[in-house]
Amino acid sequence: MEVTSLYHQPKNHYAYPLTTETVHLRFQSKKGDVETVLIHAKDPFTWEEGGWVSVPISMTKIGSDEWLDYWQADVSPPFRRLEYHFEVKGYEKSVYFTEGGVFLEEHHMRDPFKFPFINEADVFTPPRWVKNTVWYQIFPERFYNGNPDLSPDGVVPWDSEPTPDHFMGGDLEGVIQKLDYLKELGITGLYFCPIFEAASNHKYDTTDYKKIDPHFGDTETLRTLVQEAHKRGMRIMLDAVFNHSGYYFPPFQDVLKNGKASLYYDWFYIQDESVVTDPPNYDTFAFTGMMPKLRTSNPEVRDYLLEVARYWIETCDIDGWRLDVANEVDHAFWRDFRRVVKGAKPDAYILGEIWHNSMPWLRGDQFDAVMNYPFTNLVLDLAGSATDGESFIQRLHKLRFSYPDPVHAVSFNMLGSHDTERVLTRLHHDKRRVKLAYFLLLTYTGSPCVYYGDEIGMHGYNDPGCRKGMIWAEEKQDREMRDWMTALIRFRAYNGPLYGQGERIYENGGLLYIEGSKTIIINPTDHHRVVASPEKRTKNVFGEVHYDGISFHIPPFGFVVLEEEK
The missing domain is CATH 3.20.20.80 (Glycosidases)
Structure with a gap:
């Protein structure tokens, strides 16, 4: 097992409150190196019969990129407090992973990870209408x-x-x-x-x-x-x-006229007592003198x-x-x-x-x-034949794990x-x-x-x-x-959306398959492909494909969304 690839931190996208009751925990390991990952979760103040009471929770591998496997689990601590460590089972050995390091035996562990409390104010709550x-x-x-x-x-x-x-x-x-x-x-x-x-x-x-x-x-x-x-x-x-204004923004014009005597001199990042515009002696967007950068740390600007x-x-x-x-x-x-x-x-x-x-x-x-x-580039690379289906999946998994x-x-x-x-x-x-x-x-x-x-x-x-x-x-x-x-x-x-939320996605014979509430088959190649109809009766609910009663004929760069008939 490559222990240097094991990683977790109790914050950001590795540990975050999903609701006021549940925490998402994530873990990464070298691709193909780990068989299972268990979280041993406990309340830091619950003690019974001479020891802390912990609950083992299995993590799910939610995807892989070229080098890493990504794992995730939901944990709902009864008192909204959480201490935890990971039991990482490889194909030849197991280790325990904590904030204190990697340990071969559980009784030698120290410094478990801590998620001190699920505070309501820390739950990410974007506007519901946006999705x-x-x-x-x-x-x-x-x-x-x-x-x-x-x-x-x-x-x-x-x-x-x-x-x-x-x-x-x-x-x-x-x-x-x-x-x-x-x-x-x-x-x-x-x-x-x-x-x-x-x-x-x-x-x-x-x-x-x-x-x-x-x-x-x-x-x-x-x-x-x-x-x-x-x-x-x-x-x-x-x-x-708000990063920069325009050249004709009145405060900047005042600085051009009055230099350091201007009341707005500190609204910008000017390097001398007077302003020179060619080349600019003030910070700008890129090197565009027509867009002087604003000093947002200045209380008046703020x-x-x-x-x-x-x-x-x-x-x-x-x-x-x-x-x-x-x-x-x-x-x-x-x-x-x-x-x-x-x-x-x-x-x-x-x-x-x-x-x-x-x-x-x-x-x-x-x-x-x-x-x-990053998603823009990922999609355009696949549609433009700059990447293949397997690479698309790997990059998609890496992107999902990033936030x-x-x-x-x-x-x-x-x-x-x-x-x-x-x-x-x-x-x-x-x-x-x-x-x-x-x-x-x-x-x-x-x-x-x-x-x-x-x-x-x-x-x-x-x-x-x-x-x-x-x-x-x-x-x-x-x-x-x-x-x-x-x-x-x-x-x-x-x-609603059909993928990007944990659906199974895989490549087979040059085709991409996404299996969730519906099945999506994508042909990102410049060749016609023939796909046998699934055993369960399905219907095409979106896609420009031909069905001959036995198989779906998917044209180059074509796709089909299949839904099980009820």
Whole structure:
């Protein structure tokens, strides 16, 4: 047994309260090295007949990656206190694993793991509505021009190739006019890129955090949009850019004018008494001088931004905040942010933009979720033939083990965004692959998001190519794709997620099988596959496959969802 691969810690995703009564405990070992794992759980204050009373609990192997096996068990301590150690049974020997180390004999053990108490405040409780939401991301300047009177000077024709600098005239009134289109598609949440006053078309360079950009509308327009969306069962999430401001943000302009004498000098990270912009002698987002980084540890900055977060919830009844460049802002600020936002609206959704492992932000004191780019890459690699089924399963298991289960239930899952090339472009303009990717997205646990225009076959490389004007002329839309997406979203609404919650998943003969409440068979290859019908009578409830009465014929990059007939 490779004892150096054994690992557990009594916190984070290895030990967390699932409810006020139950703790999830997790353990890892070298792949194929361990036969069984037992938890010996006891109350630290229960003593009978000269010894502590412990209860053995078997752990379940919930998955494996290339190197490790992952184990999990539910433990419900009667008094909400818990001490425990692991009995790890290998094929040749057994060991006992504690906080004090690895021991060959139980009576030599010391320092058991401790979960001192299941406190109600420590239970991760994200908004319940999120897991049932299908999002639609809108880049406002490119969605629809509903009020040409608001358009900036020099707008280009709507179907122009996008550049980083030009404007097309999209606005909030345009979104209001298209709410019924989104309702018909099955959308129940709208995520907007920034809508506050800014000089650019993308608005990630905020000038005024309390003013809607005049080319988009005004506060009343947003209020109407939220009200009309709520009438249709849709939630609204706005984008907050609190890591940095824009160059024309008045406090930064004051520092440009007055240098260290400015009252706002300490709102930013400036390295000299006066400001130099080329190259900038102040911290920025990336190396973009037009986006000076805000010092969120400054109480004045913190109070200003927290008031902004509260203001738009109280003024327009928005339902959530997506937080740009969230990993570069200090944790103390995000803890304050959560208290303010949840105080204003307890079921508001707080979503961080983080592209890497995000456990430090997902302990229940900061974010409800992050943008799940590791899942994005996993799905696109499978649909794009950059990985095989076995590797997909391993990476999926590793991802599941990276966070507590309640985090996955509200994770923001997508295939593309304003920061990535479009999924049709990424997948070689092969609609079969795109359908497979969206099928994997919409049947997975969490909160899926469609990037505007994907449902009608829009394409485009990275920024600015992924930010084209939405195609509204039906003769230019892929209507078959839109009808298929509508059916898939309806299927998700009726059935909920079908995998990512502990279902059996395996590879056989190049095909992927997922066995849970329904059976999913996926063909991620470019060859037709024939699969014998299961012994129990089943019916195809979703999938474009042929059934000849004996077998299912699954086309390249095809899939089928089977349900037992009753």
